[in-house]
Amino acid sequence: MTTSDTAVHTQPFQAEVSELLHLMVHSVYSETDIFLRELISNASDACDKLRYEAIASPALLGEGDALKIRIVPNKTAKTLTIADNGIGMERQELIDHLGTIARSGTKAFVSKLKEAKDGLGLIGQFGVGFYSAFMVAEKIVVISRRAGESDVWTWTSSGGSGFEIARASDEEAARLTRGTEIVLHLKDDSKKYLETYEIERIVTAYSDNILFPIELVPEDGEPRQINSASALWQRSKSELTADDYKKAYQQIASAFDDPAMTLHYRAEGRYSYAVLLFAPSTKPFDLFEPNRKGRVKLYVRRVFITDDADLLPGYLRFIRGVVDSEDLPLNISREMLQNNPQLAQIRKAVATRVVSELESLADKDPENFAKIWDAFGAVLKEGIYEDFERREKLLGLSRFTTTSGEKRSLKQVVADFKPNQTEIYYLVGDSIERLKSNPRLEAATARGIEVLLLSDPVDAFWTSMPSDFEGKPLKSLSQGDLNLDLIPRIDDKDEAKKDEPAADEAATIAVIKAALGERVSDVKVSTRLTSSASCLVADSQGPSRELERILSQQNRGMKTKPILEINLRHPLVTAVTKAQAGSMVVDDLSLILLEQAQILDGELPEDPAAFAARLNRLVLQGLGG
Numbered sequence: 025m026t027t028s029d030t031a032v033h034t035q036p037f038q039a040e041v042s043e044l045l046h047l048m049v050h051s052v053y054s055e056t057d058i059f060l061r062e063l064i065s066n067a068s069d070a071c072d073k074l075r076y077e078a079i080a081s082p083a084l085l086g087e088g089d090a091l092k093i094r095i096v097p098n099k100t101a102k103t104l105t106i107a108d109n110g111i112g113m114e115r116q117e118l119i120d121h122l123g124t125i126a127r128s129g130t131k132a133f134v135s136k137l138k139e140a141k142d143g144l145g146l147i148g149q150f151g152v153g154f155y156s157a158f159m160v161a162e163k164i165v166v167i168s169r170r171a172g173e174s175d176v177w178t179w180t181s182s183g184g185s186g187f188e189i190a191r192a193s194d195e196e197a198a199r200l201t202r203g204t205e206i207v208l209h210l211k212d213d214s215k216k217y218l219e220t221y222e223i224e225r226i227v228t229a230y231s232d233n234i235l236f237p238i239e240l241v242p243e244d245g246e247p248r249q250i251n252s253a254s255a256l257w258q259r260s261k262s263e264l265t266a267d268d269y270k271k272a273y274q275q276i277a278s279a280f281d282d283p284a285m286t287l288h289y290r291a292e293g294r295y296s297y298a299v300l301l302f303a304p305s306t307k308p309f310d311l312f313e314p315n316r317k318g319r320v321k322l323y324v325r326r327v328f329i330t331d332d333a334d335l336l337p338g339y340l341r342f343i344r345g346v347v348d349s350e351d352l353p354l355n356i357s358r359e360m361l362q363n364n365p366q367l368a369q370i371r372k373a374v375a376t377r378v379v380s381e382l383e384s385l386a387d388k389d390p391e392n393f394a395k396i397w398d399a400f401g402a403v404l405k406e407g408i409y410e411d412f413e414r415r416e417k418l419l420g421l422s423r424f425t426t427t428s429g430e431k432r433s434l435k436q437v438v439a440d441f442k443p444n445q446t447e448i449y450y451l452v453g454d455s456i457e458r459l460k461s462n463p464r465l466e467a468a469t470a471r472g473i474e475v476l477l478l479s480d481p482v483d484a485f486w487t488s489m490p491s492d493f494e495g496k497p498l499k500s501l502s503q504g505d506l507n508l509d510l511i512p513r514i515d516d517k518d519e520a521k522k523d524e525p526a527a528d529e530a531a532t533i534a535v536i537k538a539a540l541g542e543r544v545s546d547v548k549v550s551t552r553l554t555s556s557a558s559c560l561v562a563d564s565q566g567p568s569r570e571l572e573r574i575l576s577q578q579n580r581g582m583k584t585k586p587i588l589e590i591n592l593r594h595p596l597v598t599a600v601t602k603a604q605a606g607s608m609v610v611d612d613l614s615l616i617l618l619e620q621a622q623i624l625d626g627e628l629p630e631d632p633a634a635f636a637a638r639l640n641r642l643v644l645q646g647l648g649g
Contacts, residue, residue, distance in 0.1 A: 031190070032188055032189070032190040033188065033189045033190065034186055034187075034188050035119065035123060035186055035187060035188075035189065036185055036186040037123055037181075037185060037186055037187065041123065041155070045155060045158055045183045045184075056156075056159045056160050056214065057226045057229075057230070058153075058156050058230075059153075059156040059157045059159055059160055059161075060095075060106070060217070060223070060226045060227070060230070060231075061153075061226065061230035061231055061275075062153025062154065062156050062157075062278075063106045063153070063154070063157060063206055064093060064095075064106065064227070064230075064231045064234060064238065065153060065231070065234075065275070065278065066153065066154060067093045067106060067107075067108035067110065067204070067236075068093065068108075068231075068234045068235065068236055069110075070108050070110025070111045070112070070203065070204060071091040071092075071093070071108055071109070071110035071111075071235075071236045072110070072235075072327075072328035073110060073111040074091065074109075074110045074111040074112075074171055074202075074203075075091060075327055075328070076327065076328060076329060077111065077171070078171075079327075079354050081172070083172065084171040084172050085171075086171075086201075086202070089109060090237075091108075091109060091110065091236050092108070092109065092236050092237045092238070092239055093106070093107070093108045093234070093236055093237070093238045093239070094106075094107045094108070094238075094239045094241055094247070095107075095223055095227075095238065095239070095240050095241065095250075096241040097217070097218040097219070097220065097223065097242065097243065098218070098243060099215075099218045099243065100243075101209075102209060102210050102215065102218070103207050103208060103209055103210065104161075104207075104208045104210060104217055104218060105205055105206065105207045105208070106205075106206045106208075107203065107204065107205040107206070108203045108204055108236075109201070109202050109203035110171075110202075110203045110204065111170065111171050111203070112168045112169045112170040112171055112173070112202055112203045112204055113168040113170055113177075113204060114168075114170045114173060114175070114177070115175070115177045115189060117168075117170070118166065118168060118177055118179045118189060119179075119189060121154075122154065122166065122179055122181075122187065123187060153278070157206070157208055158183040159214075160208065160210055160211060160214035160217060161183075161208035161209055161210055161211065161214070162182060162183070162209055162210070162211050163180070163181070163182045163183075163208075163209040164180070164181055164182075164183075164206065164207070164208055164209070165178060165179070165180050165206075165207040165209070166178065166179040166180075166204060166205070166206050166207075167179075167192055167196050167200055167204070167205045167207070168200070168203070168204040168205070169192075169197070169200050169201070169202055169203065170202075171202050171203075175191070176191070176192035176196060176197040176200055177189060177190070177191060177192060178190050178191070178192050178196065220240060220242050223240055223250070224240065224250050227240075227250050227251055228250070228251075229271065230271070230274065230275060231251055231275060232251045232252050232271060232275075233251075233252065233254065233255075233256045233271065233272045233275050233276075234251055234253065234275065235253060235254075235255060235326065235328075236253060237249045237251065237253045238250055238251040238253070255298075255323075255326045255348065256268065256272045256300065257272075257288065257298045257299070257300035257345075257346050257348055258298055258326065258348065261288055261289075264288075269283065269286045269288070269302075270282055270283065272300065273286070273302040273344065273345075276300075276302070276321070276344060276345060276346060277302060277304065277319070277344035277345075279304060279306075279344070281304055281305045281306045282305055283302035283303060283304065283305065284303045284304065284305040284385075284392045284393075284395040284396045285302065285303035285381060285382070285385050285392060285393075285396060286300075286301075286302055287299065287300070287301040287302070287345075287377065287378065287381045288300045288301075289377070291370075291373065294369075295349070295350075295351050295366055295369060295370060296349070296350040296351060297347055297348060297349040297350060297351070297370055298346075298347070298348045299345070299346070299347050299348075299374060299377070300345050300346045301320065301343050301344070301345035301346075301347075301374075301378065302343070302344050302345050303342065303343055303344075303382075303396050303400075304342060304344060304399065305392070305395040305396070305399065306399060307342075307399040307400070308342065311341070311342060311400070311403060312403075316338040316341055317332065317334075317341065318331075318334055318335060318336050318338075318340070318341045318343070319331055319341070319343075319344050320333070320335040320336055320343060320344065320345055320346065320347060321345070321346045321347070322335060322347055322348075322349070322361075323346060323347070323348035323349070324348070324349050324350075324352045324353070324354050324356065325348070325349075325350060325354065326348060327354055329352075329354075329356060330361070332361075333361050333367065334361075334371070335347050335367075335370070335371055335374060336371070336374065336375055336378065337371075337375055337407065337410065337411060338406060338410070339403055339404055339405075339406040339407035339410060339411065339418075340375060340378055340379075340403075340404075340407070341403065342399070342400045342403055343378060347370065347374060349366070349367075349370065351366055352364065352366055352367065375414075376414070379414055379417050379418070379421070380417075382396070382404075382421055383417065383420070383421060386421060386433075394423075394431060397423050397431070401422070401423060401480075402480040402481075402482055404418060404421065404422070405418070405422060405480060405482045405483065405486055406482050406485075406486075408422070408486040408491070409482065409485045409486035409488075409489065415491065416493065419434055419491065419493045420433070420434060420435065420493070422434065424437075424476045424477070424478070425456055425476075425477050425479075426474050426475060426476050426477060427460070427465065427468075427469065427473075427474055427475045427477065428440070428474045432474075432476075434448065434493045434494075435494075437474050437476070438493065438494060438496055440474055441496075442471060442472055442473055442511050442512075443511065443512060444510040444511050444512075445473060445511055446496065446497075447496060447497050447498070447499040448476065448493060448496050448497070448498045448499065449468055449473060449474075449475045449476070449498075449499050449500075449501055450475060450476035450477075450478055450487065450498060450499070450500060450501065451464060451465065451475055451476070451477055451478065451500070451501045451502060452478045452479075452483050452484050452487055452500070452502065452568060452570040452571075453477075453478070453479055453570060453625075453626065454479060454570070454626055455479050455626075456477050456479050458626055459477040459478075459479060460477065461624075462559075462624065462625075463552070463553055463555075463556035463558075463559045463621075463624060464501045464502050464552045464553075464559050464561070465501065466552060466553050466554040466555055466556060467506070467508050467551060467552045467553065467554060468501060468508065469554075470513050470514065470515065470554050471508055471511045471512065471513050471514060472514040473508070473511065475501065476498075481574060483570075484568060484570040484571040484573075484574050485571065487500065487568065487571075488567060488568060488571055500568060501552060502559075502560075502561050502562065502568060502569060502570075503561060503562045503563070503564055503568050503569075504561070504562075504563065504564025505551075505564065506551050506552055507551060508551065509551075528601055529549055529592060531601050532590070532592065532597060532600055532601045533547045533548070533549070533590075535600055535601065535605060535610055535614070536588070536590065536600060536614045536617065539610055539611045539614035539615065540588065540614055540615070540618055542585070543585070543618060543630075544560075544585055544586055544587060544588045544618065545563070545584065545585040545586065545587055546587045546588070547587070547588045547589075547590065548587055548588070548589050548590070549589070549590060549592055550589030550590060550591055552589060553589065553590075553591040553594075554591070555591075555594075556591060556594070556624075557590065557591055557594040557596040557597055557617055557620065558588060558589060558590050558591065558594075558596075558597075558617040558618070558620065558621045559588075559589050559621050559624065560586040560587065560588060560589070560618075560621045560622065560625055561586065561587050561589055562584070562586060562587070563584070563587065566584055567584075569586060569625065572584065573627075588617065588618055588621065590617060596613060596616070596617065597617070599613055600613045600614060600617075608641075609642075609645070612638045612641060612642055613642070615635075615638060616638060616639065616642065619635050619638075
């Protein structure tokens with residue numbers, strides 16, 4: 025044992041923690057009850073971890089009491105103690121767990137906390153629950169002994185710039201045989217949390233379904249259990265109310281919103297397991313983390329195993345809840361989690377059931393399904409790209425902004441097909457507003473065809489794969505050839521434009537090709553345009569222009585040259601053939617056709633300065649300058 029291990033050691037907080045604590049200490053929230061739920065949740069996790077580690081090392085449990093959580097109010101000392109006899113922490117673990125925040129997203133949390141009027145919905149959402157205790161405590165002392173270890177350590181902080189680590193006193197060491205005690209020295213305005221009825225109210229509201237007994241130890245009475253300590257997912261649905269499910273969701277998911285969907289069932293047969301899953305109604309902060317980890321907890325015979333078993337595919341990672349197996353071995357390893365055939369069957373069956381439940385919700389409760397789609401639609405669409413088996417179902421679940429309205433289903437789009445229409449048309453871009461003004465819509469608009477307007481980044485990926493819905497292929501308006509001639513126009517004026525003089529096709533294409541050279545792969549007459557002069561499209565065999573743009577931003581993939589489509593009846597195009605071949609005017613007009621198409625696509629011309637000079641020349645020429 026070194027001197028540094030035995031002496032009192034002062035250490036600063038991680039920078040994000042200091043800023044977080046400042047906000048916690050100096051901000052006033054309408055709800056501070058959350059601190060108790062968070063500390064109880066942490067204590068439950070510690071008991072879960074010990075129970076799991078004891079499967080391989082039974083000696084860790086020793087001959088101590090059964091796993092439980094104790095809450096001890098002391099009005100004389102103005103302290104509230106939350107204690108557990110779970111796994112406990114070593115000296116370095118105290119420093120790592122309570123002095124830093126390892127989870128990504130902390131800076132985002134601090135930023136949101138500054139903006140929010142009330143931090144209630146953010147604390148649990150960002151996994152920084154321990155620090156919420158500083159809302160009610162002027163000082164916190166944590167005493168901990170790791171299971172199987174002899175050393176006992178204390179961690180002390182007043183929520184300032186740092187904390188102290190020291191060896192526990194003989195009295196503290198004798199009192200704590202295993203686990204952790206968190207002693208809160210309450211602020212004067214937080215003394216209500218020393219009242220037993222307040223503690224019971226909070227536990228009943230937030231922590232009733234914690235699997236371990238929560239004992240309240242009053243100053244003038246016997247300890248008594250104040251939670252049900254039952255695995256709610258193992259109970260019959262007929263025994264439970266909507267409020268039971270809401271409390272279970274908020275406890276399991278560390279959430280504050282109401283669940284938009286609840287799925288509770290028991291599978292019997294070759295494999296037996298209980299399932300309790302929830303779809304949140306609000307978006308968690310880590311939804312788009314690159315690892316796309318799920319948050320469904322795996323239990324085996326009510327023993328917590330892990331929340332890292334990938335029980336659902338990545339596109340369902342927003343689902344929260346529990347799967348409790350009766351058949352898996354308790355000592356299942358990480359390698360076995362990846363390769364176990366039982367777990368593979370459970371994964372497949374549960375994913376199928378979740379998708380079916382979403383279909384049912386969309387049909388029976390559109391309002392709650394709309395909440396799920398608003399928060400997680402972009403994530404669900406990842407499944408169209410990844411999950412061939414369920415692609416048609418996910419397409420049916422999807423809701424789109426179209427040229428006819430919002431939250432439109434493909435079933436509605438197909439029902440409103442125009443005469444002779446056989447394909448579902450879509451356009452991909454970076455914003456709905458820009459898509460609505462895209463010239464590629466013109467031919468479809470002239471015929472009253474409803475077009476899907478796709479602006480989520482994932483849309484560029486799933487549309488890159490051949491897809492159909494109820495036998496109707498999905499067709500891009502910005503890729504490949506397009507022929508809408510069999511679909512009648514809705515306005516006779518548009519039909520009359522066919523009689524307007526048009527530029528000579530062969531001559532115009534030859535002149536523009538010569539002027540543009542290698543900037544484009546081809547120049548074609550457009551069937552997409554009715555009033556605009558030009559647009560850029562991609563070849564039907566290659567990636568879409570939007571997918572190319574995304575991949576190029578990530579330095580992935582080679583950018584191909586686009587096809588320039590021109591409207592032979594547009595005055596700018598007819599002006600090209602009228603100008604003297606090989607003149608600067610021809611070059612300027614041809615490049616303007618290309619560059620304005622790039623701008624309409626949200627791109628900059630290759631040489632903005634040359635574009636400005638070119639535009640100025642043409643304007644001055646038109647003014648007679």
